[in-house]
Amino acid sequence: MRKIGKxxxxxxxxxxxxxxxxxGAHVKGKPNFNTIVWFNMLHGNxxxxxxxxxxMHYTNQGIKENKSFSINIPTSEMVVxxxxxxxxxxxxxxxxxxxxxxxxxxxxxxxxxxxxxxxxCRLVNTIDFKKTELFIGEIVEIYSDDNYxxxxxxxxxDFDSFIFLMPNGPYQKIGDYLAESYEVGTSYKPKK
Numbered sequence: 001m002r003k004i005g006k007x008x009x010x011x012x013x014x015x016x017x018x019x020x021x022x023x024g025a026h027v028k029g030k031p032n033f034n035t036i037v038w039f040n041m042l043h044g045n046x047x048x049x050x051x052x053x054x055x056m057h058y059t060n061q062g063i064k065e066n067k068s069f070s071i072n073i074p075t076s077e078m079v080v081x082x083x084x085x086x087x088x089x090x091x092x093x094x095x096x097x098x099x100x101x102x103x104x105x106x107x108x109x110x111x112x113x114x115x116x117x118x119x120x121c122r123l124v125n126t127i128d129f130k131k132t133e134l135f136i137g138e139i140v141e142i143y144s145d146d147n148y149x150x151x152x153x154x155x156x157x158d159f160d161s162f163i164f165l166m167p168n169g170p171y172q173k174i175g176d177y178l179a180e181s182y183e184v185g186t187s188y189k190p191k192k
Contacts, residue, residue, distance in 0.1 A: 013167035020164050020171065022085055023051060024070035024110040027062030031096040031110035034059040035086030037164040039071060047139040049121060052132050058090040063135050066108040067123040072115035075160045076173045083171070104141050111143065116160060118143040 018037040025032060038052040049071060053060055063069045074082045085095050100113040104120040111118040121137025148155055162171045 016166040017163045018166055020074065020082060020162055022072040022074055022082060022112060022115065023059060024072055025059050025062035026066050026108050026110060027058055027090055031101055032059055032062060032090035033085050033095045035082050042136060049119065049137050049139060051135045054132055060133055063123055064126065068106045068109040069121050069123065069135065069137055070109040070111045071119040071121065072112040073117040073161050074115050076162045078114060079162055079171055104143065106140055116145045116148060
């Protein structure tokens, strides 16, 4: 085991790897996408996902208006266009032109065909904070590239995406296979 000293940092945000998504919503009748890293699964039954965004984002009004949104997980080759979507407001730029769009059951949560995974969500709650809003969505359906599905089950060995390292980047491609979860720990011998 490594032995390294610890220092008190005073930082407000940790060094933390976060997945990256292109959040989709219809705003004023048009599809829009925003790059988001503050999102995560909240519950499994019902399947809930949470997304936190600053109140100043253009996309927020579309989520509230249509009661729906999508989470689109970009492949690593989409890093440039993904960053572009985070740098420009949908109030000034039509970012939907950069992608091939499709819709699922809700018809109001635009999704991106080029992304490896798409998650269609129905808004079930909004929690208001001073400068941010937490949108909680129930997953209606998940759409996957066919190469991530084997015998109707997820096959993630070739999953291609990237993460953002908090607090200020960079983006990093998801790395090499490490071990099987729920299995590798069975060989661990606890200390006596």
